[in-house]
Amino acid sequence: MKLQQRLIRLSVGVLLLGLILHVALLLGYEQLTYRDRALQDLRGRAQILALNSAAALAFNDTRAATENLQTLRTAPAVVLGCLYAEEATLLAHYSPSGARCPKRPQPAQGAGSIRHVESVMVQDQSVGQLLLEERLPTLAERLPRYGLLLLSVIAAEAVLILVLVVALRRRVLIPVHDLAELAARVTERRDYSQRVSTHGSDEIAALGMAVNRMLCAIEEREAAIKENAHLLQALIDHAPAAITMKTMDGRYLLANQQFAEQLGVSTEAVIGLQDIDLFPTPIAQARDQADRAAAQAEGSLRVEEQLGERVWLSERFPLRNAASEIYAVSAIATDITEQRATQASLAQALANLTQLNETLEARVAQRTFELKQAMDQLVQSEKLAALGSLVAGIAHELNTPVGMVVTTSSTMSERARELKAMVEGGSISRSKLTEFLEDLGAGMSLIENNSLRAGRLINDFKQVAVDQTSMRRRQFDLGALIDDTLHALVPLFKHSGQRIESSIGPQIACDSYPGAIEQIVTNLIQNALLHGLAGRKDGLIELGAHVSHGTVQLTLRDDGKGIETQYLPHIFDPFFTTQLGAGGSGLGLYICHNLARGILGGKIEASNHPLGGATFVLTFPAVAPQRASDAS
Template sequence: MDSEPIQLNYLDDLEGFRRFVNWLHWAIAGVLLISALAIYVSSPKEPVRYLPLAGVLLSLLVSAGLTRHRPKRAVMVIVCSVWLMSSLAIVKFAGVHSASIIVYPFTIAMAGWVLGRRWLIALTSASGLLLLLLAWAEASGRFAPTPRATPLLVGCQIVAVLVIIAFLTYVARQGLMNSRNRALQLSSHLATQNAELAQQERELLVLMENVPAAVVSFDAHSRVRRCNRAYAALFGLEPQQVLGRAIEEFVPLSTLEQIGSKWQAALAGEAQHYRRSNHNPLTGAISWMDADVIPEFADGQVVGLFALVVDVTERVQAEQQIRALNAELEQRVEQRSAELAEAMQRLQQSRDELVRSQAKATLSAMVANVSHELNTPIGNSVLLAGTFQQMASELQRQLNDGQLRKSSLLKLCETLDQGSQMMQQNLGRAEALMRSFKQVAVDQVSERRRKIDLADTIHEVLQSLAPSLKKAKHRIELDIPAGIELDSLPGPLGQVLINLINNAYLHGFEGIDEGLLRICAHPEAAGVLLTVEDNGVGIPPEALPELFKPFYSTKLGAGGSGLGLSIVENIVVKMLGGHLSVSSTPGRGTIFSITLPSVAPDFASEQPGMP
């Protein structure tokens, strides 16, 4: 490439063209000035020779006004005026022998270079025709030109026109050099782009051949423009055997039936995704393909399609296996659900039986304790009855023997009075114990709802537990106002209290000789708040969240079943319709808080014994 720097071409841009027109104005003005001086020196007595110069000067002024907004029209005005004034000078003065003929090449060059081919042809034809007519007229004697201008004027005109032509030639050369340089630069740029395109072509080819999918490009008539080997292999072909062929020429009919509607939608401009089966005619293998078809647009029209086809046979087989496994799993789940429902039913029955068993166990323990407690008053009464019988026999003997004396009779009456009082006390104690036991036992067994006085119900429960509780030195204090009535289930309520009291005696007072258990009740708007508080060892914080879970016990394996508090919570919540909570401070004791409604919900009586 030529190392010469690129020079400014005045016709390359609008601003440069304006600059060129301005310089042309100054050059023509210089020629006019030189010509005017030459006329003044050589032909001072021929003012008519100034007319062409005056016409060109006037056109320069018009052209200067047009240069800023219409520079091409400004050149047009100059060319036309110079040509007309030169023609006028030629006709007026020396004819074909006039020095002004040299202006014609300038005007023709300007017309062809700046104004275009039509102006070039028009001015060339007009100039040639005018000169031929003048030559014919002069030769035939019909035109007699004036004497030629003075040599000074002719020389000045010729030199001035030559200078202008030299300027135009220089500008034309610079334009050609610029064009040449630009052409060389463009050629180099195109070579670089061709190399880049070749590299991109190679990279595209490598990418298409190594991508783990079949790639193909179609034109708007579904003819293959390019494809990789993986795509052609789907149909048992080589890429050269597919190029230029329409899709229906190599794709099996069964496949075309699968993708027909999708393909037409893609040709209509809508991207498509579908799954189809593929049959390889060489191997006979059946595979599954996921295809994405993307339209190619140009000026809003579909000019081609790009398709990416991925073999998903393994995925389809895996999905089929997963569906089969899901179906099998559903069957297993149904079977296990049925088994679990049956197990839950058995567990529910077991829990019901456990609650009943615990109630029966509690009742049995109460029976044993009450029986043991009744032995004392009944034994004392039997002993007194035997003593009374002996005294009656002794009295009868004294009467029969006539030995009855007043002192003996008085002593007998005193003894009978004391014995009767003792017997009455013992029988009264036995009667009260039996009455409390009977009420608690009936409530425990029947679980019937009735209106109860809370203080009386708790007192009866404590009375029934008295024989077993007196073995320890712990005290129970009651703070229950009289007159708190509930429409509830006294049996389950008693079972709750028995479990909490036994839990306090078994766990809360462990290692404590004399503990205190306080049972308090406070009326509330919708019921009553019942608290059972002990001053025992307390419960560790980490055990509180697990406390009401079945089979959780700090004494598990050492006499504790872990079901007592779980049953208590179920009875309070699901039978009595209340709420149970616990708070504890290790070393200071535990508080169980029970909120009970004034009227227990109906479901409690509809599901007896269901915790």
């Protein structure tokens, strides 16, 4: 049975005994005390609702605050409920009649209503205010509701009165008193782990369970807040930068471990101090001026500071509250001492690179001159007249290493200028420097390898014949040779999106001419880029090899558009190209064919792969046949 039903039955039984004799007295008493009692009830309701709304105000949770105010639906007399945050900012409101909340919460009493304002406290600090307004019913409206009370007042039997008092005390007053004491303990001790004991299923028990749920929610949120604060502090303390926060009068609100270590103190010792307490006067004044400038700036302010032997680059910015008022200035400082120390070495490296570029241009010009002389002699020789097409092919092939040298040197110059700009801007990092040095090493290797390759082409050109080319013969591992060749070409693919993958293992030993194999692989890769993978940024070139009965089969496949069927019989013919005027001369595959047959003693074939793309297969003996030039 509900509490309201028990109270009504008990009150009606007592009221009927003295209704006629005491009605006048009770009416007078009602008129004199109802307003005070209603105000006291409203105050109690406001206290409970304020306690329940503390968490919503602390987290500025409008949804939770609105749900809390909706509990006022159980009190039809309450016509208005308003929850204000700091500085009278309205967070949530409740009004079944559509009434509006006043701009500022103020208590008031009218002829037909009462208004009470209750402060919402969190850890002994006011975080907002709760305004409740209750309509006072007229005497005629109140009489039916207080019928049981009238009967109890005029009851003649002391036993019945005692029973009523005991029942009220046991079922209403004691639970409410327990709730009040619990609220006081929670407010005083901030111990949200306490719970109220509940019995039965009436409204008082429901209120107790609601309070318990509220305390449980507050306890969980308090734990989450503490955990988040701990995690945030841990992140700040482990950050590589020095992080601080100061009030507008220069006192430290926050300092992380990195900042404290630079001063040789603990983070707790810094809180509340000013720069004048931690630094020499000139440095303290400079830091104070930087903070004031950051507070006046629209965005962040970058300042370079010298603290002892270390150089710091700090980013200062103002912090604003909900009202857009600046209440603090934060700074994140990064140690750039090592970056400044590397500027001299980077400048020297840039100078060396510039000198290398100048020397390289002279070397390229000299090699080009030598090639022209050799070409003129070859054309004029009647015995080598049939090699005219090969001359053009060799000239074309010389453009490849020379072009690589020029392109690589230009790229390294551009990278050097970018690095210099990062150094001057203070944005250089160890990873960027490491990446530059790795690129510099790779670029120098590419320049050296291709310069040597150009020299070999020129020297070979002087002794070349259609069926005979003088190259150095030696023993080598095919997998290592291919890896070296691909490594030299890495800068060409680094930013293009194309990929080269080799599955050749280290178990294929050869006694042949590695220069010819390198030239064939390079030409095939360039051919795949120019024709098969043109216009794509995610192409794949795969290399594989196997040996059987002394014969090596080297396969190169791309996943491009393949070769049209009508072109397959002619792709190894001299000057045959589908890209004339767009970078193709028609000699690359012709040279591959001559090297495969004339130098390696093998053959090269082309086909289209069933899954798409072109496939080239170079077949040659692991031990190359003896040539006349081998003896010499």
